[in-house]
Amino acid sequence: MKLETTFNGIKLSNPLMPASGPLVGDDEKILAIADYGVGAMVTKTISIQGAKVVRPCIVGDKNSIMNAELWSEYPADTWIQKFLPRCMQSLKVPLFISVGYTKEDMAYLIPKLDPFAAAFEVSTHYVGKDLEAIGETVREIRKYTQKPFFMKVSPHIPDPVEFARVVLRNGGNGVVAINSLGPTMKVDLKSRKVTVGNTEGEVWTSGPVIKPMALAIIRKIKLAVPECTVIGVGGIQCVEDILEFLLVGADSVQMLSAAMLKGKDLYEKLVNELPAALDKYGFKSIEDVMQSRITAHQVRYEPRFPVVDHEKCTRCGLCEKICPYFAIQKSEKIIIDIKHCFGCGLCQSKCPVHAIQGAL
Known part of the structure; x- marks a missing residue:
């Protein structure tokens, strides 16, 4: 059973990679996750300065992770001089380097990170909703690299389809959809306290709970802009989820929160389960899933009684x-x-x- 997927000249042995976040926060973590057999690796988001992260910063429940982390706690120079060279010595899969945030940051970061990257993922979480600013950032990135790069869609973007169009018009290759939801809040009734968060008590929510939104946004983008590469993320926790994301238009997928809720070996489990799942649902390969056409919901107004x-x-x-x-x-x-x-x-x-x- 063929698990390979290829997009923008990047070949993955299987469609699963981690999403940017705590599990890929330095070279040791990256290499450890790579050993689970994922098709590609992604770094934690790198910015010029390291983030100052509150503690505690992560809580989990059955279906979600609530996270107050920002970008990498390490500055760019630590990644460039230490973590990424070590990754290059041992890593056998493509490395997607996540970077943020403004066009000024890109002018400094991209040239220095380019030698280590198979591709870039660019976080826009703190850039805001202004698509003109997104377009300027995309143009700035393209000045400094010929590598593929993908802009990450935050759910607060009012028009994800126009976001994708802006990315392509200005030289990007596609999008990563979607980022975590927020702001959200975790309250403990007994202590009458907000239990985790920034100075406003806010966190960002990811995990299985956001999967329906992720599927809808991916489908919306792919229907309107079929030439746009889409890396799907947001709520994957089982092998069926991977197939659903591919079926609605994703070219590959990322998972992070479920591995934090269920265990890091979930990556290996899902990769191993993919061949049987393809067979179970009548697919011959990952490419077959992606080339299949999902049937649109047939709207009706007359009831069918149970x-x-x-x-x-x-x-x-x-x-x-x-x-x-x-x-x-x-x-x-x-x-x-x-x-x-x-x-x-x-x-x-x-x-x-x-x-x-x-x-x-």
């Missing part, structure tokens, strides 16, 4: 409790009153034993 398979049903009563239209009653068996049923589909989507069908 039907209960009473042999499967355990009569747990969840459907009755959650029905927004008070159309379900649990008696000797589950009864659906079609006079009240709106055909919304919630009961089918939430049934723990898949005993309800027909509405979706």
